[in-house]
Amino acid sequence: MPCARHAEPELLARVADELSAGRIVGWVDGACELGPRALGHRSILAAPRDAAMRDKLNRSIKFREEFRPFAPAVPIEAASSYFDLPPGGERLGRFMSGVFPVRREWRDRLAAVTHVDGTARVQTVERAMAPRFHALLEEVGRRTGIPVLPNTSFNLAGEPIVNHVAEAYSTFRRSGIDLLVCGPALVAKKRAAQKGPEEAVA
């Protein structure tokens, strides 16, 4: 298996590059979350820009209904720049427990995470709760100007969220995820294997 190990800065730079280039990343970091939401420890991540990405995630990864939007993760410090948070909204967003309007000026550039009614189920990421995920969001922000990523749970329809690395790898092989990151290890699918019909459409 072409598995590479990277030092932290290079790993984050590589993942941010791949995300900016429109690739889908399976992200496993430390212990798993409790409850129905993936909060940056067992997540599937992608670029937030266009609705085509949402449709691709729905069709080729999650195999679920098209009307379902994806939740955006954003560093807690930057959240109110992109979302219209009520007082206490940052705190509520730490567990994706609130739905807030996406700021009008950002809706076009956050199309993959903006629901049809202009809202999003925001995750506000605190550095202390998920330090690597927080660093990745900042790294993405330095590249694209928007430190926001659609964050959906790392599982296929009908399956529980992955726990062990072996389950993550199995899910990676059976879906349209391009890149798998488990701690310091990184596995990429060969480009040739990616050129499926949905890529031709996108």
Place this chain on the structure above:
Amino acid sequence: MRILGISAHYHDSAAALVIDGVPVRAVQEERLSRRKNDAAFPLAAIEWCLESAGLEPEQLDAVVFYEKPMLKFERILTMALRGFPRSWRSFPRAMKSSLGEKLWVKGIIASHLGVPGRKILFTEHHQAHAAAAFLTAPTRAAAILTADGVGEWATLSVGSGAVTADGRTEIVAKREIRFPHSLGMLYSTFTAWLGFPVNEGEYKVMGLAAYGRPSLASEVRKVLLRTKDGGFALDLSYFDYHLSARSSYSAKFVDAFGPARDPWDPIDLATDRGRHYAEVAASVQRVLEDTLVDLATALHAETGLPDLCLGGGRSTPTACILGIRGARCRTIRSGGRKRNPPSSCASLPRTACPARATRSRSCWHGSPTS
């Protein structure tokens, strides 16, 4: 003090280990068994919690299960008798699952873990939700509202929590609305009618709601009636769930909203039928939000407390926590701030809750302490 919390036999079994008031381990059984929403007794989750913390079961001070099995049994029995003879089919099935596992859960826990029965304690379903909401909120006093599908008799409860000067936590349930009058069941029934799996597809209803206008809200309000005492009651002629477990909506429901969607039929928003599903979803969402905002506003006026903790199980909370959206959020906040519960269902049993259950015929049960 080492406490193991367990939830099982309803949905998403899980175990959590709390040492001296701090949750140190928690995991859902499904992550280990690889069966989604696994409701089996969470043996693997318990083993992981104890093993990774280096504990043997006999070192536990208490094992807490999240509901009183007898109360749930009583509800099944009473509803079955009320619906007799129409309910005779669902009764043996409910009895079997109750007698088979819920009623004897103490024995199951004792035999699996080898802990003596005196160490096995129970919290009421809503008491667990209220505690999870209040104990994780950064506040010393708050009003608490919990809503749920169905736990025991209570399907919605209001109360308050406070941390006393000596550091103890007190959570008081003031009033509750009892089965079968339930916002969660209302939402789940529309979930079933819309062709989504109940207890799992509720958030799909919410997602779909954004595509429609609440044009049928007045129809939904005929199903969910507001009572003079500020509570609510379902018009039971629209439902079947208190009679049988098989289908939850009645012929009258179908007369009002049309035939149910076949789960295998795609929802095509370009067709009248597809748009109708979205309009119904938007309508039930609106009525639910309005009702919860009303109840929260009344609770705020009653308690005078600036903070509100929302708690709940699985079917309503999607709607309850996430459903109070944007501008609606502000309605509550005109008097205070909205606090978040975590989305987990784990038992956090560090609480004293004198939930007195008085039986009356009014929709709201119990009496205000003020």
